Amino acid sequence: MTTMNIIGPDALVFGVDDLAACSQYLIDYGLQPVDVTATGGRFEALDGTAIVLRRQDDASLPPALGTASMLRKTLYGVADAATVQAIALELQRDREVRRLPDGSIEVEDDMGFTLGFQVTQRRALHLPAEAINAPGAPAQRAPNVVGVDDAQDLTPRTLSHVVYFVPDAAKAEAFYARLGFSCTDRFTGVGPFLRPAGTQDHHTLFMIETPPFMKGCEHFTFHMGGPTALMQAGSRFAGKGYQSFWGPGRHRFGSNWFWYFNSPLGCHVEYDADMDLHDDAWTAREAPMGADASQLFLLQHREKWAPGGPPPPGKAL
Numbered sequence: 001m002t003t004m005n006i007i008g009p010d011a012l013v014f015g016v017d018d019l020a021a022c023s024q025y026l027i028d029y030g031l032q033p034v035d036v037t038a039t040g041g042r043f044e045a046l047d048g049t050a051i052v053l054r055r056q057d058d059a060s061l062p063p064a065l066g067t068a069s070m071l072r073k074t075l076y077g078v079a080d081a082a083t084v085q086a087i088a089l090e091l092q093r094d095r096e097v098r099r100l101p102d103g104s105i106e107v108e109d110d111m112g113f114t115l116g117f118q119v120t121q122r123r124a125l126h127l128p129a130e131a132i133n134a135p136g137a138p139a140q141r142a143p144n145v146v147g148v149d150d151a152q153d154l155t156p157r158t159l160s161h162v163v164y165f166v167p168d169a170a171k172a173e174a175f176y177a178r179l180g181f182s183c184t185d186r187f188t189g190v191g192p193f194l195r196p197a198g199t200q201d202h203h204t205l206f207m208i209e210t211p212p213f214m215k216g217c218e219h220f221t222f223h224m225g226g227p228t229a230l231m232q233a234g235s236r237f238a239g240k241g242y243q244s245f246w247g248p249g250r251h252r253f254g255s256n257w258f259w260y261f262n263s264p265l266g267c268h269v270e271y272d273a274d275m276d277l278h279d280d281a282w283t284a285r286e287a288p289m290g291a292d293a294s295q296l297f298l299l300q301h302r303e304k305w306a307p308g309g310p311p312p313p314g315k316a317l
């Protein structure tokens with residue numbers, strides 16, 4: 001059997017009610033608008049992965065989920081045409097597989113989410129990681145190379161993962177297992193972190209079991225170049241008036257740094273950085289979900305301040 005080398009989501013497609021606000025939000029988040037018109041457009045990371053916005057009533061969109069969620073399609077990028085074919089062969093055993101003019105296929109998963117699969121259109125990235133100096137280790141930054149750069153490019157690098165609210169996490173996990181996704185870690189009674197075979201990222205999909213009326217997208221996130229880029233991008237975003245929802249902090253499962261914001265897309269939107277990589281030698285961990293298991297630490301954003309000035313907001317003299 002062909003290995004189903006699914007890499008991760010190439011794009012998420014949303015049908016929104018306030019296209020102008022959602023477009024501005026994604027631009028302020030740091031994505032680059034491509035072919036944006038009055039009917040929507042693409043908002044791309046550096047490697048071409050993207051959020052696609054359309055109007056809610058756009059007839060070209062797959063059906064809505066029947067909840068408040070605005071997610072209409074998760075479009076996966078896969079390594080090669082053989083993987084697209086292998087997925088089609090597997091899924092046409094028990095459901096309709098639509099072949100679209102662009103060569104991709106479209107199906108519904110067992111929870112009713114519309115999925116697409118295409119040979120990935122990601123552009124290869126060749127960028128340095130955030131470099132740090134630590135006593136006892138070789139310097140990652142040479143003498144006279146400074147670590148703080150106000151002009152650092154904060155465009156997110158690549159679409160990292162999407163999180164679904166699903167009514168039956170076990171059934172949903174069984175569907176994705178058919179496509180070669182494996183569980184890297186699990187919150188008991190909540191859902192699995194899933195890694196497809198074409199990436200080593202800790203997860204490209206996480207699921208949270210909820211009542212059916214909540215079915216949809218809880219959040220999506222893009223990878224930044226490191227914790228500092230995450231902090232800079234999040235600070236810039238908060239400074240534009242967007243509301244921090246959770247973070248900044250660092251997760252335990254996946255070890256990724258996180259910072260979540262509220263959005264007009266009907267879901268939260270996250271920045272993440274420095275996620276663990278895994279291969280088939282990894283044994284999944286399991287823990288009850290709760291404050292301790294969800295993060296190593298959690299910080300709270302404050303406006304900038306300096307000694308000698310007025311006290312920081314919320315602090316008495």
Ligand SMILES: [Fe+2]
Nearest residue numbers: 161219221270
């Ligand atoms: Fe996340």
